[in-house]
Amino acid sequence: MQNKPKYHLFKNTKYALDGLITAIKTESSFKLELFCAIFIIAGIIYIDTSLTNKLILLITGILVLIVELLNSAVENVVDLCTKEIHPLAKNAKDIGSTAVMFTIGLHTVCWVLILLF
Template sequence: MQNKPKYNLFKNWKYAIDGLITAVKTESSFRLELFCAIFIIAGIIFVDTSLTNKLILLITGILVLIVELINSAIENVVDLCTKEIHPLAKNAKDIGSTAVMFTISLHAVCWIALLI
């Protein structure tokens, strides 16, 4: 593959930071979820529960952000491949959105189970 650079820890770290900056600048869903994460982390700190429960809430909260980033990457690749409305392009985007929805639902269920 011609466009694959040699592995370099510092360059790869820079690519990851560039991706995060791009996501914050261009993806409104990611910005919203990142904003909500501030309050979620505060809630995790102040909720009176075990460390294990707090870690479960933190991990599922971070998982929401990870899946949103993957969904955004899928949407960008689909948009790169075609600007036309195509059933497979729609399916790819819808399936990515479903993954985000399931992850948010998992996080919400963890909060509900903890609070009950």
């Protein structure tokens, strides 16, 4: 059995938007990061720095949201596969969280370096 529908631009866009809406409704970490993104974007617009630096901050900020969405997807798949506490399930969730942490750290380091130099 293949659970892969035929590609269709509008249907695939709807699937992506459904995923975004689900993440906003159900993922508290994503909601918090999306809320913070409002202030981050305002800060990017406000600071006096080059366009390149602003793009670095914008890209790393969006990267945080992307990695959080991927982490949420991993967590959902793990929860679908097992409700038991299993070392591999824990590892998968912890590794996804580490990816989010590293991305937030990267974004923070970019802010610090751009503001200091």
